[in-house]
Amino acid sequence: MLFTDFPWLIANYKQLVLPLIQGRAHHALLLHYIQGSGEDMLIKRFIKRLLCQQVDGQDPCEICHSCQLFDADNHPDYHLISRDKNKQSIAIDQIRSLIASIYEKSQQGGNKVIWIKQASLMTEAAANALLKTVEEPPENTYFILSDDHNCRLLPTIHSRCSSAFLSIPLLDESIAWLKEREPQYSENELATALLLNENAPLAALQLLAVDRWQQRKQFCEALLELIPDNNYWALAKTVDNEQFVDWMHWFCSLLSDALKAKQRAGRFIINRDQVPLVRLIARMESQQIIRLYDLWRQTEERLLTVSGVNKELIIHNVLAQSELVK
Numbered sequence: 001m002l003f004t005d006f007p008w009l010i011a012n013y014k015q016l017v018l019p020l021i022q023g024r025a026h027h028a029l030l031l032h033y034i035q036g037s038g039e040d041m042l043i044k045r046f047i048k049r050l051l052c053q054q055v056d057g058q059d060p061c062e063i064c065h066s067c068q069l070f071d072a073d074n075h076p077d078y079h080l081i082s083r084d085k086n087k088q089s090i091a092i093d094q095i096r097s098l099i100a101s102i103y104e105k106s107q108q109g110g111n112k113v114i115w116i117k118q119a120s121l122m123t124e125a126a127a128n129a130l131l132k133t134v135e136e137p138p139e140n141t142y143f144i145l146s147d148d149h150n151c152r153l154l155p156t157i158h159s160r161c162s163s164a165f166l167s168i169p170l171l172d173e174s175i176a177w178l179k180e181r182e183p184q185y186s187e188n189e190l191a192t193a194l195l196l197n198e199n200a201p202l203a204a205l206q207l208l209a210v211d212r213w214q215q216r217k218q219f220c221e222a223l224l225e226l227i228p229d230n231n232y233w234a235l236a237k238t239v240d241n242e243q244f245v246d247w248m249h250w251f252c253s254l255l256s257d258a259l260k261a262k263q264r265a266g267r268f269i270i271n272r273d274q275v276p277l278v279r280l281i282a283r284m285e286s287q288q289i290i291r292l293y294d295l296w297r298q299t300e301e302r303l304l305t306v307s308g309v310n311k312e313l314i315i316h317n318v319l320a321q322s323e324l325v326k
């Protein structure tokens with residue numbers, strides 16, 4: 001898809017670029033976003049504009065040598081720092097080798113750009129090393145730090161950067177945008193896919209991919225059967241360790257929907273396409289729903305943050321424990 005297929009990104013892009021056109025751009029930008037709202041596309045276009053050597057107003061020219069190098073993922077004055085595979089954080093070594101290279105002269109004679117993806121993953125030492133450079137940057141050097149809006153960043157980083165938030169469309173606008181791409185789904189399904197992803201349109205689009213949406217449907221159907229018998233163990237037969245993170249997210253949202261239904265706050269329900277299931281869960285006592293929610297939420301955190309554990313053991317444990325929750 002083209003950048004112009006994402007109307008909200010165009011609006012966000014214009015705001016980011018305006019200070020550049022006006023010659024008052026800050027050399028360090030901190031961009032917060034909701035995951036799956038087009039953050040990578042927006043940032044890449046902005047970087048391309050910073051590196052372009054024949055800028056045409058707000059847009060990169062797309063044809064100069066710089067633009068071509070960037071498209072080929074081979075621009076010598078562009079450095080991307082992200083978490084190494086199998087690592088939990090961005091280490092100080094990564095920042096040190098970056099700093100060494102940005103004090104060299106720009107190879108294409110234009111700007112130099114550094115993008116730190118998921119900036120909150122920098123260790124404190126890495127962040128402090130970076131901050132020194134951000135405070136006294138080499139000439140024509142731009143830093144872009146990006147991360148999810150829920151992330152925790154050091155206050156010192158906030159204070160050294162100009163902050164921006166990638167704003168997303170209203171729910172109705174996103175539903176219309178998705179409807180054009182996935183006309184086979186009902187409005188309730190489209191709204192559900194968005195609400196499960198904090199309204200981020202691209203994350204919703206991914207969830208609506210046939211296989212994944214089918215997985216969610218099957219999971220919900222399994223819950224409809226097992227909840228009356230309190231037989232969570234039945235899920236152990238079909239569970240896939242990688243899929244389980246999705247299941248936990250979906251189940252927690254169904255549990256919180258059931259609480260909303262009990263409190264007659266039905267209009268805030270996320271799983272609009274699963275009303276019978278939400279009603280079924282809402283027959284439980286509130287305390288039981290809250291305990292189940294806590295159990296599954298804690299497991300979600302353990303599975304996401306602890307590495308090298310036996311995932312299957314944790315999954316089997318939460319299924320067995322769910323049957324004991326009263």
Ligand SMILES: [Zn+2]
Pocket residue numbers: 051052053054055060061062063064065066067
């Ligand atoms: Zn260009």
